[in-house]
Amino acid sequence: MRREIQHSQAPLAAQDGAGVKINRLFPVSGLDNIDPFLLFDHFGSDKPGDYLAGFPMHPHRGIETVTYMLEGTMEHKDSTGRQGILTSGDVQWMSAGRGIMHEEMPKQKEGRMAGFQLWVNLAARDKMNPPDYQEYRAEEITKFSHEGNQISLITGELLGHRGVVENVSTVPLYADITLTAGRLVLNLPEHHHAFVYVFEGETQVVGASNEAQSAASPRLLILSEGDELVFETADHARVMLAAAQKIEEPIVRWGPFVMNTQEEIEQTLAEVREGRFPPQ
Ligand code: FE2
Numbered sequence: 001m002r003r004e005i006q007h008s009q010a011p012l013a014a015q016d017g018a019g020v021k022i023n024r025l026f027p028v029s030g031l032d033n034i035d036p037f038l039l040f041d042h043f044g045s046d047k048p049g050d051y052l053a054g055f056p057m058h059p060h061r062g063i064e065t066v067t068y069m070l071e072g073t074m075e076h077k078d079s080t081g082r083q084g085i086l087t088s089g090d091v092q093w094m095s096a097g098r099g100i101m102h103e104e105m106p107k108q109k110e111g112r113m114a115g116f117q118l119w120v121n122l123a124a125r126d127k128m129n130p131p132d133y134q135e136y137r138a139e140e141i142t143k144f145s146h147e148g149n150q151i152s153l154i155t156g157e158l159l160g161h162r163g164v165v166e167n168v169s170t171v172p173l174y175a176d177i178t179l180t181a182g183r184l185v186l187n188l189p190e191h192h193h194a195f196v197y198v199f200e201g202e203t204q205v206v207g208a209s210n211e212a213q214s215a216a217s218p219r220l221l222i223l224s225e226g227d228e229l230v231f232e233t234a235d236h237a238r239v240m241l242a243a244a245q246k247i248e249e250p251i252v253r254w255g256p257f258v259m260n261t262q263e264e265i266e267q268t269l270a271e272v273r274e275g276r277f278p279p280q
Pocket of ligand 1: 055
């Protein structure tokens with residue numbers, strides 16, 4: 001069964017961190033999440049005033065945060081002692097588990113800064129795991145071409161290839177795909193939730209009835225269930241594709257903390273207040 005576009009929407013201009021201008025795909029009014037994905041932001045600007053404030057030190061619990069850079073340089077530090085520089089094409093996959101403090105600050109004073117931030121939920125059984133961190137340079141990310149389309153596979157399995165990020169409990173697929181003229185047929189696990197974000201050019205998703213639905217950038221597409229995804233592109237498009245197992249548990253958010261109950265949020269806030277966060 002081919003997947004179809006079930007819902008599509010344009011990004012919403014928003015601010016995050018210390019005032020960084022972003023395009024938010026979700027959560028927005030009417031779309032809280034695409035279980036297990038909790039947040040998806042596209043940042044991209046060549047005006048330093050839009051990004052220089054960065055994302056100063058802040059906590060997380062209960063989720064994984066994924067930063068994928070398209071352009072520019074960001075420096076990150078976290079409470080596990082990890083520190084590094086993230087530049088064009090690099091990815092960092094951070095599992096906050098029971099708690100982490102981190103910051104991401106621009107390492108450039110001018111020029112273009114662009115990329116994506118994705119939050120992936122953790123199931124109740126994984127929310128209080130120790131924090132984990134994986135970082136890969138652009139050249140370490142699985143890259144291949146298929147019928148003229150260029151695919152950077154961050155995590156998951158696609159067309160017989162395996163992404164570089166491993167051991168994520170929701171078994172996600174996350175890929176940056178540059179589509180060229182023609183058709184690209186991908187197989188996806190039938191019941192995984194999936195979305196596509198078209199951020200360059202225009203493409204079409206060809207559904208079961210062979211009907212093509214067009215999508216021009218910038219556009220978020222939520223896909224129906226199915227084991228096949230067919231893109232048909234006239235000229236050029238670039239998309240991020242994400243899919244993963246649903247968790248199907250209650251979601252209670254308080255900013256950077258995402259738990260299953262209000263009580264767990266209260267406990268987390270008490271730990272922060274009393275200086276016990278992140279727990280050792
Ligand atoms: Fe963060």
